[in-house]
Amino acid sequence: MEPRMELINSVLAAMTALLAAEQLDKLQEVLCIKLHDFEVQPRSTEVMITDNSAEGMLNRFIATKRLEGTAETTIRLYSPYIMGLIRALGKPLYKVDTYDIRYYLSLYKQQRQVANRTLENMRKCFSSFFGWLSDEGLIGRNPCKAIKAIKYEKTVKKPFSPEERERLKNACTNLRDLALIEFLYASGCRVSEVVRLNISDIKFHSRDVVVLGKGGKERRIYLTEVATMHLANYLAQRRDDSPALFVSRHAPHGRMGKNGIEAVLRKLGEKTGIEKVHPHRYRRTLATNLVDRGAPIQDVQQILGHADIRTTQIYLYNNPQNIRYSYEKYSA
Structure with a gap:
């Protein structure tokens, strides 16, 4: 009607x-x-986005990714990479083809002398963007579908050895730093997850914590007796009223952020002469140690909060001694 x-x-x-x-x-x-001279339409409660320019579509894509819980570190790559492509090609997105993207990547590498790893990150950004455009029906086909992954030399990221972990603990001059590094190892948390934690989140009787991970997903992580002890000692000597689990040592004792935690570990690395001391390496160390001691990789995946088990596999360091032991045990 x-x-x-x-x-x-x-x-x-x-x-x-x-x-x-x-x-x-x-x-x-x-x-x-x-009403004869009036146009009557039912009110729509839907949000209408009419900006179909390339920049508008990019903004919609980023908004979608943010809504899906994509990490901000990843989102920050999208805009400069994709915007650079849009401006360089200077054509409507529905006209962009596979050759255009290959040409742009080749020219980018030649002019900027970047490593293949950077090009692969760019390719992933383009693939995600054009894949979204295709799924939304904004373009006919995804021009990135025919572009294969760009190979690059992958460096082996080693976990801390037991001796290195001991040296780092001995280098701590205050209870907070000792509790921090023991918590990072025992929990396997991302630094962003540690930053958000409050004292009230810690369940000392059961030695576990519920953390908010990527994509707003909650997961339960566990603590060792040693980590719980150091954490309790640290909290017992605090005199501030901040709810944050880890705070700065100087007034007004604000919540420690990502940069603050990384700075603490960097100084410990400089003091001990151990290279590449950062929070994520403790996460990698826990994953490797758990698997080395017989933990099923599926359990390690849950502890780390990985959606894809292949991500967990990337974290693991294949100890040559373990490989030799397995060979001699099963080859005879």
Whole structure:
């Protein structure tokens, strides 16, 4: 039914109990005359986005990724990489083809002398963007589908050895730093997860914590007796009223951020002469130690909060001694 007639009928229905038949006929006549020159449309409660420019589509893509819980570190790569491509090609997105993207990547490498790893990160960004455009029906086909992953030399990221972990603990000059590094190892948390934790989140009796991970997903992590002891000692000597689990050592004792935690570990590395001391290496160390001691990789995946088990496999360091032991045990 035409929207104007729907409106008229709804008004008449609402007035039926109040007006006589002749009055209803008159009301209908007046409404028909008065509404003749108006366009009537039902109000839409949907958010309408009409910016179909390349920049507008990029903004919509980033908003979608943020809504899906994509890490901010990843989102920060999207805009400069994709915007650079859009401006360099200077054509509508639906006209971009596979050759355009290959040409842009080749030219980018030649002009900027970047490593293949950077190019692969760019390719992933483009693939995610054009894949989204295709799924949304904004372009006909994904031009990145035919572009294969760009190979690059992968460096082996080693975990801390037991001796290195001991040296780092001995280098701590205060209870906070000792509790911090023991917590990082025992929990396997991302530094962003540690930053958000409050004292009230710690369940000392059961030695576990519920953390908010990537994509807003909660997971339960566990603590060793040693980590719990150092954490309790640290909290017992605090005199501030901050709810944060880890705070700065100087007034006003604000919540430690990512940069603050990384700075503490960097100084410990400089003091001990151990290279590449950072929070993520403790996470890698826990994953490797758990698997080395017989933990199923599926359990390690849950502890680390990985959606894909292949990500967990990347974290693991294949100890040559373990490989030799397995060979000699199973080859005989």
